[in-house]
Amino acid sequence: MKYKVRISLDIVFQYIFKATGLLVLCLLGGILALLIYNSFSFFAAVKPLDFITGMEWNPTAKTPAYGMLPLILSTTLVTFGAMLIAIPLGIGTAAFISEYAGTRLKNILKPAIEMLAAVPSVVIGFLGIVVVSPGLADMAGLPNGLNALNGAILLAVMALPTIITIAEDAIHAVPKTYKEASYGVGATKWQTLRKVIIPAAAPGIISAIMLGVGRAIGETMTVLMATGNAALIPSGFFDSVKTMTATIAIEMGEVPYQTTHYYGLYALATVLFFMTLIANLVGEYFINRLRKYHAA
């Protein structure tokens, strides 16, 4: 090939590569613009304050109610429950893998956790229906177990791989000298873990938790299948709940285009977007802090 052709080809491809980078930017911008644009159409019909503080979500009633409080509380309750289960299990497992397990055990446990992460959410939801929910119903004496607790257990299973992987990285990254210093003054392995390693890895562990929270808030299929979907203010873990994601998934299929209800679902998605964004940004902030901390 002629030199000139080769050079011009080089330049053409440089622009193509750069264009794909810019297109990614457009994708995020596009998602954001779409959400905000449709939300504005919604807020032209419904006052933002009524939307955020409204106690009732019933868009198909004669006088439609667009209060998202029950949905937000449902999402919060399920996510909170999931974290109550997943955080101790996740940190314990991460500490065990990093500090106690031998190489061979580690080589079994790590792929096992990756396998757990690979199970599709719809399969977890299915198991919620056929295994966990009947079990809960039996234990609590309820007609069915499709409630917030069921969703929380399933979401905990789904958030665990994220939490374990990142927390394990953080614990593993704690410098050996810290441990040696601790053992040197006569501390036991457990004391070292609790008083030295976990505090030193805290930024990474917090970021693991926040990324787990982000996953749990945004998860759709599992909560859609397993929480009963009653759009009421929940009073406890044994109530049926309807999360924000489940509301969008159920109602978007049936709603006519460009009605207030349609726009309302986009407004809901906007709130959801920012909730997960904040969780992920906090997670990222702590990951960066961990890096700086170890660089120092």
Next chain:
Amino acid sequence: MQLNKFKLSSIIEWGTLVGTTLIVCFFLVVILLEIVSKGAGSISWEFISSVPKEGMTKGGILTPIIGTVLITLITALFSIPFGVCCAIYLNEYAENNWLTRIIRAAIRNLSGVPSIIYGLFGLALFVQTLQLGTSLLAAGLTLGLLSLPYIITTTEEALMQIPNSTREAALAVGATKFETIKDVVIPSAVPGILTGVVLTLSRAAGETAPILFTGAAFYISDTNGYINQEFMALPYHLYMLSTQHQSIDEVRPIAYGTALILILVVFLLNLSAFYIRYKFRKNEN
């Protein structure tokens, strides 16, 4: 006495950590045992090779299998070239300036966007604005967008593994930058890229939320997949069978069988990714 107390507490401490690990493993065992033990009975050659019959209470899952294969293909065709090019830009061309930092931040945020929001975006962009309708193509493109950030991140990691001296050697003998990338960098990064691609596609194949309103259908009568038509997919089929079907008890065995096939597909893809990674590492040594 002092020693015994010490021993006791260390046993409790050790037990706590082992206990949490065992509970996590227990979850995985329950998932696998339940699906495999109850799904294995439904699996047969006929189950895989015949279409759903009699309101899906009989027959197999050929149509959803075809749909899942086709949609994964569309996802791959769209997200791999796009994602690899973007990763090349970030790793080979981009300087560390504000634009690059914003693009990187965008990619990180995109990977945290809930999948249902990708569904809404796909509905608005592909189904309505670009007039593709609820179709295999619209759903595949939506899944492609969802996969993009993962493909970019894993490809960039693979590119980073290639030492700079390799690039410098190619440039020194007179290759242009593009030729260096095409003939030297990409070929040696292929195993790493492939690992990331396979893992990402296995995730996409199991996704349900993004295809809910972009093209997945409850039932399609013929097995010919056209990209401008609605389609059946394994994860959506499982969702429908377990929540939206009237005669729940009759379809339960089919639901278990579908779940088993879905898990097998995802695990096989994961295993092949591990195999590629393993083989690549071995060749290196």
